[in-house]
Amino acid sequence: MSIAYERLKKAYESVRSKTDFVPSAALTLGSGLGAFADEEIDVTDIVDYKDIEGFPVSTAAGHKGRFVFGTLKGTDIKTAVMQGRVHCYEGYPVSSTVMPARLLKMLGAKTLILTNASGGINESFSAGDLMLIADHISLFAPNPLIGENIDELGTRFPDMSCVYDKPLRDKIKRAAERLGIELKEGVYAQLTGPSFETPAEIRALRTLGADAVGMSTAAEAIAARHAGMRVCGISCISNQAAGISKNILTHEEVQQTADRTAPKFKSLIAEIIRLADES
Numbered sequence: 001m002s003i004a005y006e007r008l009k010k011a012y013e014s015v016r017s018k019t020d021f022v023p024s025a026a027l028t029l030g031s032g033l034g035a036f037a038d039e040e041i042d043v044t045d046i047v048d049y050k051d052i053e054g055f056p057v058s059t060a061a062g063h064k065g066r067f068v069f070g071t072l073k074g075t076d077i078k079t080a081v082m083q084g085r086v087h088c089y090e091g092y093p094v095s096s097t098v099m100p101a102r103l104l105k106m107l108g109a110k111t112l113i114l115t116n117a118s119g120g121i122n123e124s125f126s127a128g129d130l131m132l133i134a135d136h137i138s139l140f141a142p143n144p145l146i147g148e149n150i151d152e153l154g155t156r157f158p159d160m161s162c163v164y165d166k167p168l169r170d171k172i173k174r175a176a177e178r179l180g181i182e183l184k185e186g187v188y189a190q191l192t193g194p195s196f197e198t199p200a201e202i203r204a205l206r207t208l209g210a211d212a213v214g215m216s217t218a219a220e221a222i223a224a225r226h227a228g229m230r231v232c233g234i235s236c237i238s239n240q241a242a243g244i245s246k247n248i249l250t251h252e253e254v255q256q257t258a259d260r261t262a263p264k265f266k267s268l269i270a271e272i273i274r275l276a277d278e279s
Helices: 003-016 035-040 099-107 166-179 199-208 218-226 251-278
Strands: 025-029 041-048 066-072 078-083 111-120 130-137 183-190 212-214 230-240
Touching: 003 099, 025 035, 025 099, 025 251, 035 041, 035 066, 035 078, 035 251, 066 251, 078 099, 099 111, 099 218, 111 218, 111 251, 130 166, 130 218, 130 251, 166 183, 166 230, 166 251, 183 218, 183 230, 212 230, 218 230, 230 251
Parallel strands: 025 078, 025 111, 111 230, 130 183, 183 212
Antiparallel strands: 041 066, 066 078, 111 212, 130 230
């Protein structure tokens, strides 16, 4: 048994000592998006990351750092919500940033819904747009599968030809149309942060085919797929990226845009949880 898996098992046992909740779907809430758990979930249990043995703790602004377990309001769909994630820029190794996704798989979740706030590289995108992630570029972030393979979770060389489940993406696009929500679709690039990207980096990412850029998500998606989870992702375009925007980039702008976008975001995420449960 690998050291990483031993650590994961201890975290699992720590959570199980506090709740026997078994989610069918799991949701990771990015910067400024944490209110979904407070407003859209009938809460059964809350477990703070700091109370889980060996678990990383969120330090980023706007990330509460806890699991919220409960049912989506108006349904009986058991859902685990991460109010905040951890990032490499907080000083954590990538193995720690993906530990929550792996733990959610062990707790029973079959689908992982990843959300984030990102910078728009595609010049047709505006602040406040929502982008369905069709694929990602993770060349500039550490691969979470480096090191001894966790055989209990997945194979040494997992296929990544379709990280973001296409049948679920198709359903999400139809659902957004029914809800009257304009939904972009594109490729997301993960960099480590915490500095925002330079204009030259944005030009390079555009050349590579990226539509949006952020500091999370791709590594978590890789780990979740490695563990056999179905994955989908939604980016809230919080600002235009460097060299496109004439404004100085700030984290406050990210949070303000997320707050403004919250109503349509919440409607779409609730629908995605329903769709994941149906499949």
